[in-house]
Amino acid sequence: EEDYFDHDEL
């Protein structure tokens, strides 16, 4: 499982 975390949003 890829360590997917999205912080690209403002």
Next chain:
Amino acid sequence: MNIFRLAGDMTHLASVLVLLLKIHTIKSCAGVSLKTQELYAIVFATRYLDIFTSFYSIYNTLMKLVFLGSSFSIVLYMKYHKTVHRSYDREQDTFRHWFLVLPCLLLALLIHEKFTFLEVLWTFSLYLEAVAILPQLVLLQRTRNIDNLTGQYVFLLGGYRGLYILNWIYRYFTEPHFVHWITWISGLVQTLLYADFFFYYSQSWKNNKKLQLPA
């Protein structure tokens, strides 16, 4: 980047510009809550610490710097610029905003996606942003004369959150791993806080009357 997110970011940018315009050119911060602005400064300072650790795009970094810079300069303007400070409604802006900070921090320590320093601070910033508008809404309710710029500022700020919800719905259906309950729920709570304001704003706009919130 989808159209909802871009529109949301642009609305957020516009809200900040409207506020800076009011403060910088008219040299007035009447009707603007310093408490809310202080909370936003904390929100951005804790959320955007990742400018030192990760790079997403030039757009992302630039926008982060703009929001950091504008929120801190608004606070400084309101606190230390003589003329601007004189127009500040200190007696009306009495919300005990520091009492919001600790519960948000505790909640972030309890409910988060990963227990790391940056992650907990990121989560804290989401919780705090959700409630940061409260002092501003209370001040608007107390201010009998809400000028157009202040009304537009709050309207744009609420619009930004609404557009982000559309962005999350869009991303949920187009990106297979995009599930972020914490972000969504705090974003939803934040948008709901504006519901009342939106109602009166649209009424005043429809009837072409000055915006006035019921006490």
